[in-house]
Amino acid sequence: MTKVVPLEQILEALPHIDVVAEIERGFVAFTEGKVEVPPVGELLFPDENGELHIKYGAVRGDDIFVVKLATGFFNNPQLGLPPFSGCMLVLSAKTGQVVCVLLEEGELTNHRTAAAGAVVARHLAPPDLQTIGICGSGVQARLQADYLRRVTDCRNLVLWGRDDARAAEAVRDIGRMGYTARAVASPAEVASCAQLIVTTTASRQPYLLASFVKPGTHITAMGSDTPEKSELDPMLLRNASMVVADSIQQCLLRGEIHTAIAAGAIDGDRVVELGNVISGKAGRRSRADITVADLTGVAVQDIMIAKAVVARTV
Template sequence: MAGSLDIVGIERLRPLLDRRRVLAAVRDALVWQSQGLVQSPLPGQLQFREPPGDCHIKFGHVAGADTFAVKIATGFYENAARGLPSNHGLVLVFDARTGAPRVLLQDEGWLTAWRTAAATALAAQVLAPATGAIGVVGTGLQASLALEWLPETLGDRPCLVWGRDAGRAVALAAAASRAGRAVVAVASLEELLERSGVVVTATPSSAPLFPAGSVRPGTHLVALGADSPGKQELPTDLFAGAAHVLVDDLAQALDHGDFGAAVRAGSVAAERAVPLGAVLSGRVRLQRARDDISIVDLTGIAAEDIAIAALFCQLLDGPA
């Protein structure tokens, strides 16, 4: 009586991955968000202590869309030691005219990973300096995807990676090389910051990864790790000296992003934040001077989850 729920596993989603279309969908989502077209209350969060973990629930509706989506993602970081994946995720797509559930995308967190990689690549492209390497801090899935996706929007540049665990950084570089991409694991974070024009931080850190003074003038930073209260990657005083500060969503960035930490520390005014989507749409035009430091704080937004879910539902339905 309620219609049937189509259940789609990751094995049906992976062959449909098309980076260009995901980039276009996530760009749309960021633009809609900046235009106030997305109903997306603050995400739900649960925190677990024994073992440590978290659950994020993002949900929303884009004005006029036929569907809405609820995305549930978990991260339990001690799973790896037990040979289990750290992240799980699924997306439920509902009919926005009847409320009936239509599709369960059992993506095991991959849709979130891909839309985050796309948002990172779009954020990197905005205000990226013309030269300098792509430097990625972190060695997890999102770091690995950043190294794959950033060349889509930035073009081919030298790629560097650094992580606290040097072995993992070397392994990540080796895996990239086997896939035909040149990635160098650098010996120190200082070296990465010195050589990179675009720096992506993709860690679960709860404290600044480096002092503000170690960031070279002319660097464009994209921070995507701070997705819950208590996480932080960038030093708050880096924002004081930044020429441009962009966010995917102001409310979320203030609630739990690096930007919010900087606002609470008095390093930057909340009014300084420019919506990434407004820059992507061309509504706001920013100019970078050679020595400007610029920052994009990504918290991950429901609009991206809705857009990538809608894209994959469309791809599942058949050739465009």
């Protein structure tokens, strides 16, 4: 019988899972060619500022595989609703039967996204990290701060958001995590303060410009998960010592790398896949390096976190 796992049970399981380690292992397996990940399915609702992503795949040799449906409807907060929802279907790789349905309502997607940011920071954050910068004031901004606590000792943080009130709320929430956090007036001010910057918005226009960013900075961009979105100036990728993709194949079609290639700022052969950074085949070469990681969200992340939850709930 198919089991339906409600959000409450999923949230009870999450604290007992090392999500960062699970996602890290998944990226290495993906780069090693051990994971089948078809192209992302996408359905856009521009009139409602909404989108549906379908991500699915299988790790070779596993007993189960995962199909994830994730929605982001970014006008929802104005309606008193959360912006994210979705579910994960876990199926038998032996029979095709549905083993369980994880009614995660976007929580597992959000946590695996934040964990990917922590994985990148573990391997690419500058060694003399004094201040973290976050662009955005939503769920992912808070979760990035939360997960970065697991991989860095830095507790100074600056945050910029387009809405001053929402930015102030995010700063208060992040301060409760043990950070000394403050809101700043612009992306330029974030870049002037921080050596590790994480961008978390759904922007369609670049706002973090190459001229803002100092030598020795690492930037993780995770808001641009469709071809239309863009947070980073393409020249920032051109100036970077290293450009990292969660999936090279996927980032050629969406995200900051896609935009920079289309603008003629970089060539695709400059891009390094994250799994190779984790395994030590590529990495930061000097303290002055500017490095950029483009995280568009790969199905292997959903597979890994779903497997970990199933092991504790089914």
